[in-house]
Amino acid sequence: MVRAILIAILFLSPTAAFAQSAPPSTARDPAQTSQTAPSGGRNVVLLPQILADLFGPGQGGDAAPPAPNGASAPTDAAQGGGQGNPATQTPAPIQPPRTSPVTSPRAISGAFVPDEVLVTLDGGAGVAAEVAALFGLQVRSTRVSGLLGQTVARFGIPDGRPVGFVLAQLAGDGRLAARVPNHIFELQQAAGIVNYAFERIALDASEASGETVSVAVIDTALDPEHPALKGVVAGEFDALPDMAVKDRGHGTSISGLIAGQGPFHGMAPGARLLHARAFEGGISSTDVLLSALDWAASEGAQIINMSFVGPENPLFAAACRNAMARGIVLVAAAGNNGPGAPFGYPAAYDGVIAVTATDVHDKLMGQANRGRYVDLSAPGVNVIAPIPGGTDVVTGTSFAAAIVSGAIANLMRAGAKQEPAALATLLARTAVDLGPPGRDEDFGHGLINTKAALAGR
Structure with a gap:
């Protein structure tokens, strides 16, 4: 039944359904029915209520204790490029897996910050800002990880969308290598x-x-x-x-x-x-x-x-x-x-x-x-x-x-x-x-x- 509804949504939408939300200045409730808004020369489709219902509420919420804010160097200044063990030759960093779209926040295990997601990308603060604007997010920090070999961006979710919902939206942007919750330890x-x-x-x-x-x-x-x-x-x-x-x-x-x-x-x-x-x-x-x-x-x-x-x-x-x-x-x-x-x-x-x-x-x-x-x-x-x-x-x-x-x-x-x-x-x-x-x-x-x-x- 769910599959049939999704196929119908894709068929009726004038552009790809996973092009996601508008920039902050024109951001709308992701629960609205499919509408388009210009963004950088592209038509962006807002996900309809049926998808919000499928994703349900996030698991972070009140159940997760408030996590400390991330401490990050501004913009693109590389940190931790690192010599590691001086006696060991440093191999090329292993890239994090390019995660598949999250289909439900119920698949997110453990406690996490309820209004944040982490992504890795090639490029610096400028690319992170473009992605954040496209999906109605806030850039809370960016830094280059010497161990991951990529920029780690911490995005805030200002409008209450569930973390699982936002991770699914971000899956449509090929500039992102990985998209994960900001888990709490x-x-x-x-x-x-x-x-x-x-x-x-x-x-x-x-x-x-x-x-x-x-x-x-x-x-x-x-x-x-x-x-x-x-x-x-x-x-x-x-x-x-x-x-x-x-x-x-x-x-x-x-x-x-x-x-x-x-x-x-x-x-x-x-x-x-x-x-x-x-x-x-x-x-x-x-x-x-x-x-x-x-x-x-x-x-x-x-x-x-x-x-x-x-x-x-x-x-x-x-x-x-x-x-x-x-x-x-x-x-x-x-x-x-x-x-x-x-x-x-x-x-x-x-x-x-x-x-x-x-x-x-x-x-x-x-x-x-x-x-x-x-x-x-x-x-x-x-x-x-x-x-x-x-x-x-x-x-x-x-x-x-x-x-x-x-x-x-x-x-x-x-x-x-x-x-x-x-x-x-x-x-x-x-x-x-x-x-x-x-x-x-x-x-x-x-x-x-x-x-x-x-x-x-």
Whole structure:
């Protein structure tokens, strides 16, 4: 029935039905029946009510928490062109897939900013402005992504059209390579005493070191005056420059667990720590995270810790693939949303090392995600970590991921192969099997064993 109605609409319309809406100055309600309006010498047809009904309301709406605005360089200034791993030749960027038209917002999984979409295109701010004008959108930011090799434009939807509806409209413009929602990501900290992590992962605290290894953390802001982090941070980037810093807790804990020194001994003291602030109030967006990932790659990060979880997003997936192609090891939290939760991304992307959390007895954290994407287990239940003003007990796959990032920095310093796939294979082969024999969906390959990995490198 729906197909027949669509065929009838196409037959009756004087031009192609997917030529979409008018520029802002002549924008109309997309629910109006088919009308034409001039735009740059073309007749533009407004989609009729029947198509709006088919797309239905977006899933962002009130169910999605307000996401931080993207932080982007103006116009065409390239950011994150990046040398990546200095020892690795930079391959040509993998282009994001040219997505097929979205047929219903119900196909959009996860929370997203309800009045924004992200697109990639060849060209700069001028092309983005033309596209925005044609479809009645606002250009909220544009920047060149070094990892994606294209301009990323963040468009605002000023008239209340659902995100799925706008993505379908944009499918008619051949200048756009990818069109995705601006998904929302959340930090992975669960509610939570000598730090037992060193013992459980077989890493000698007195010999632990990440000296000469560059480790980037994408997280909240950190406390630069904390005794464990003072003088440790080699570079900082603020992906939310227009938003006041209120939260420094999670970022302080993650960076401290990796590179803390002095009164608090991190897993890899001496590491060259690069810290990108991309979260406030526990949430971030795809656009913000892309800018932080670009920055980390451009600063020569060899390991990037991503202790957050969100839905699958093609742009972020492509950026992660390109980062790994440059030789950068990506470590991510598997998620704290329980056994029945959907896969957590970026941990579930191929090649990313997905880390779940265990306790002092090597028992799995009850809130941990499960799934075939889980690679490794590491201490993440009631571990001691720095917080602003001192230390505290923390729990979550976030902290397990940080411990694995620190362990990998030790391996790199000791001369282990730095290519991401080779390192992942080494860690899987030397892990201590937990749960059922072999790899399983709870513990992955098992508990990371730094001593065995050092011996087997």
